[in-house]
Amino acid sequence: MAISVNGTDIPVPDDPRVSLLDLLRERAHLTGTKVGCNQGACGACTVLLDGERVLSCLTLAVQADGRSVTTIEGLGDGAALHPMQQAFIDHDGFQCGYCTPGQICAAVAMLRELQGGVPSYVTADLAGQGTVTAEEIRERMSGNLCRCGAHNGIVEAILQVAKEQAA
Amino acid sequence: MSRVQNAVIGSVKTVLGWMPERWLPGGTPDPLIGRHGEVGRQASRLDGPQKVQGKARFAAEVAMEGMCYATLINSPITRGRIARLDTAAAEAAPGVVLVLTHRNMPRLEIVPVMSISNMGAVGNSALPILQDDQIRYNGQVIALVLAETQEQADHAATLVEIGYEQAPARTRFEEAKANARTPASILTEKNQVSVGDAPRELQQAPYSVDNLYRTPGHNHAAIELHAVTTAWDGDALTLHDATQAIAPTANALAKLFGVRREGVRVLSPFVGGGFGGKAFWDHQVVAIAAARIAARPVRLMLSREAVCRMIGGRTPTEQRVALAADAAGKFTAVVHTGFSVMPTYAVCPEQYSLGSRAAYRSKTYQFGQRHLDLDVVPNTYMRGPGESVGSFAMESAVDELAHQMGIDPIELRRRNEPETHPLSGTAFSQRGVLEAYRMGAERFGWDQRSAAPGTRREGEWLTGMGCATGSFPYVRMPAGAVRIHLTQGGQATVSCSAQDMGMGTSTVQSQHAADRLGLPLEAITFEMGDSDLPPAPMAGGSAQTVSIAAAIAAAADKLTGELLRMAGNASPVAGLRAGEVRLVGGELVSLEDPARRDSFHAILSRAGRETVTVTASASAPLEMLKFAMQSMSAIFCEARVSAVTGEVRVTRLLGSFDCGTILNPKTAASQFRGGMIMGLGMALTEETLFDERSGRIMNASLADYHIPAHLDVPDIEVIWTGIPDPRSPLGARGIGEVGITGVAAAIANAVFNATGKRVRDLPLTLDKLL
Structure with a gap:
């Protein structure tokens, strides 16, 4: 019984009430994953579970048993920043920095979804290849709230990363 | 605030009026104004790498040995008393360490409520905290449950049995009007002001508008929940807090718990x-008390519901704005009065009429605010307190009058632009709002606006444009110190207990210190977020940047004097005084004869010193009294409204700001945008839904209180005049609050232009447009 968090196995907690969020923050001391509401409304606790974005506050730790979790701490390559992290700095895609890890994790997974052809509410051609546009990003990132108002910078940062990936 | 205060401030202003300007700080413009250096450069946030990697450590993220976790129980009734309380089952539950109620809470005094002149007064509420069985508002904390894990604490909290005896509560806005209070002053301004006979002018004028505007309660909705991690070591207290008021919190806690101030340490490096x-609210006090009784470190993070119900937000208002104009479009009456909720135990008067007093020239004026006393969580300051909602009313009214007169709304504002402060006649330090309008109109394409409402339609969408003025007064706090520690190697550490909730405090003050000390940015370390550092005032009123800047300037002057003293008689700068040199390139350089110079390194070496340290306090902020000083903006909006559903979408938003020197264009643009986006939320979706029958907030969650999400936010353009304010440190004025002001009015005015429908009740939800 173990959960692989950023490549390191950590034991599944005895108490089945423990959320993946609390496991990460309080037991693994990986506090980069944030808590903004504990009820799935804000997206601050977004992490990648087997590469897909999930709200760790609504995920029980036991549900992650045997699976792989990537948090903001595990996104970069050692000391180097992940391109999305660098793009957020370049475009000032944050102020207080609290929703930021969730935004970045969501952004990384969201681009994969979009590029993998998963349509959204604003996708015109449901069968087509996903096209990265500001409108698509806004729709797909709307589950990650930001109160400082860094929305424009976040969208620009994601567009930059998408452009770099395409190049 | 009292009549005595009105008299004192009035006489200080009178005396200052007699004094020559050069006697006052700011009388001689800051020599850094206009100098090209680090200030004004697009620096990325210095704490960016920490934040994007999740390494920035927030209050609830500090690990401690033996930590236990707290949950609060909040009152589900509004007024009454706890008649029955049984904690036995909770105390017997697995892992429970302590159940804290009014029965076992230590007896504590009331925390002095916040004030800008008292660094120990920080409370948001003048109510006792867990001191008796009385319930005074819905959401009041009535118990804390402490356990080994959060899950155990949360479960045990459900086992506390509480019976209530309910009493009648005051919860209805309309009913409370009968007993409205009229305070003598609003913050530092006299409340009720009448000049001339405004009612008569309203009756006689060829053009007039006279309407009521309503704004609901708003919630700050910061994404980080209020949280503390706290521990006692004997009589020494450590509090990791999420706070905008580090030094005042430490001062207040020392007094409250009867311990030495030196033994209290409040840390809040990131908020x-x-x-x-x-x-400062109730949660800090109950967590600290619990930690003391349990003799264990305690972590308490409020639930989102608790944040909504026990941390006050912006209060609801009902405002009357009446304007009259003569045939030439000159105002003959400006009236702004109204009601807002402010319980006697709250601190924020929601000063919605203050901005209007400095806005327009008129023949007559009438201003005054009345407070309603309800049994609710104490309301408090929220971004753009007063002006955010006040500008909605006033700037909607200006638009209504312009429409009635058939004048362009910018032109109507231009015709009534005051040359000096409309009421006091005080000179403006600098005022470029008309320039902001000119720049904004050109950039936005205001000339494309159709003056006739409801005439632009594409498919189901009606499109319109609107504009409005935003403003927020300049504030510099009357306290605050900074320490500068300079090494022989030319590294400087600048320290004070400043706060950063995302404004970029450390980045901008590092840029400033580099220029002030004549060192490269890389040589500066800015320390903050710790009450052991020299005390900075609280971060509020858009005042922190200039408050700290003034303290850094004072400390740099002192450092200069210290270096000149150490330089000795053999130095090329011997005999010069602090005012006769400037610091540049790691040297003291004579202003008169730049060939006379001596380096920090040489001076310290000769003196046999590795380092030099100075601490100084900022000068008193007398420029605020001597001059009328405001940050201002011209906000432009293009909105479309569905003729089928009434849905409003803001398609374009532009802010043109006049806020003095912009210290860091990158972070400033973000802060302006952030304010404008909060204004967008205020205009379209944000509303604390209050059940007047029960006194309970109905939408205490981020799922039900709607802040703008990505899809709601268009690309927002931000420009500025950049004209330095000759009376302020660095020529800067505040930029944090002004962004939200004017935005709701600009949007409402655009909606009117699109549809011909005037909505005077925020938010502009679709039901009001069908």
């Missing part, structure tokens, strides 16, 4: 959004 909401 996950504040907007006025992260100051």
Whole structure:
């Protein structure tokens, strides 16, 4: 019984009430994953579970048993920043920095979804290849709230990363 | 605030009026104004790498040995008393360490409520905290449950049995009007002001508008929940807090718990959004008390529901704005009065009429605010307190009058632009709002606006444009110190207990210190977020940047004097005084004869010193009294409204700001945008839904209180005049609050232009447009 968090196995907690969020923050001391509401409304606790974005506050730790979790701490390559992290700095895609890890994790997974052809509410051609546009990003990132108002910078940062990936 | 205060401030202003300007700080413009250096450069946030990697450590993220976790129980009734309380089952539950109620809470005094002149007064509420069985508002904390894990604490909290005896509560806005209070002053301004006979002018004028505007309660909704991690070691207290008021919190806690101030340490290096909401509330006190009784470290993070119900937000208002104009479009009456909720135990008067007093020239004026006393969580300051909602009313009214007169709304504002402060006649330090309008109109394409409402339609969408003025007064806090520690190697550490909720405090002050000390940015370390550092005032009123800047300037002057003293008689700068040199390139350089110079390194070496340290306090902020000083903006909006559903979408938003020197264009643009986006939320979706029958907030969650999400936010353009204010440190004025002001009015005015429908009740939800 173990959960692989950023490549390191950590034991599944005895108490089945423990959320993946609390496991990460309080037991693994990986506090980069944030808590903004504990009820799935804000997206601050977004992490990648087997590469897909999930709200760790609504995920029980036991549900992650045997699976792989990537948090903001595990996104970069050692000391180097992940391109999305660098793009957020370049475009000032944050102020207080609290929703930021969730935004970045969501952004990384969201681009994969979009590029993998998963349509959204604003996708015109449901069968087509996903096209990265500001409108698509806004729709797909709307589950990650930001109160400082860094929305424009976040969208620009994601567009930059998408452009770099395409190049 | 009292009549005595009105008299004192009035006489200080009178005396200052007699004094020559050069006697006052700011009388001689800051020599850094206009100098090209680090200030004004697009620096990325210095704490960016920490934040994007999740390494920035927030209050609830500090690990401690033996930590236990707390949950609060909040009152589900509004007024009454706890008649029955049984904690036995909770105390017997697995892992429970302590159940804290009014029965076993230590007896504590009331925390002095916040004030800008008293660094020990920080409370948001004048109510006792867990001191008796009385319930005074819905959401009041009535118990804390402490356990080994959060899950155990949360479960045990459900086992506390509480019976209530309910009493009648005051919860209805309309009913409370009969007993409205009329305070003598609003913050530092006299409340009721009448000049001339405004009612008569309203009756006689060829053009007039006279309407009521309503704004609901708003929630700060910072994404980080209020949280503390706290521990006692004997009589020494450590509090990791999410706070905008570090030094005042430490001062207040020492007094409250009867321990030495030196033994209290409050740390808050990062705050996950504040907007006025992260100051001193009940949760810090109950957590600290629990930690003392349990003799264990305690972590308490409020639930989102608790944040909504026990941390006050912006209060609801009902405002009357009446304007009259003569045939030439000159105002003959400006009236702004109204009601807002402010319980006697709250601190924020929601000063919605203050901005209007400095806005327009008129023949007559009438201003005054009345407070309603309800049994609710104490309201408090929230971004753009007063002006945010006040500008909605006033700037909607200006638009209504312009429409009635058939004049362009910018032109109507231009015709009534005051040359000096409309009421006091005080000179403006600098005022470029008309220039902001000119720049904004050109950039936005205002000339494309159709003056006739409801005439632009594409498919189901009606499109319109609107504009409005935003403003917020300049504030510099009357306290605050900074320490500068300079090494022989030319590294400087600048320290004070400043706060950063995302404004970029450390980045901008590092840029400033580099220029002030004549050192490269890399040589500067800015320390903050710790009450052991020299005390900075609280971060509020858009005042922190200039307050700290003034303290850094004072400390740099002192450092200069110290270096000149150490330089000795053989130095090329011997005999010069602090005012006769400037610091540049790691040297003291004579202003008169730049060939006379001596380096920090040489001076310290000769003196046999590795380092030099100075601490100094900022000068008193007398420029605020001598001059009328405001940050201002011209906001432009293009909105479309569905003729089928009434849905409003803001398609374009532009802010043109006049806020003095912009210290860091990158972070400043973000802060302006952030304010404007909060204004967008205020205009379209944000509303604390209050059940007047029960006194309970109905939408205490981020699922039900709707802040703008990505899809709601268009690309927002931000420009500025950049004209330095000759009376302020660095020529800067505040930029944190002004962004939200004017935005709701600009949007409402655009909606009117699109549809011909005037909505005077925020938010502009679709039901009001069908």
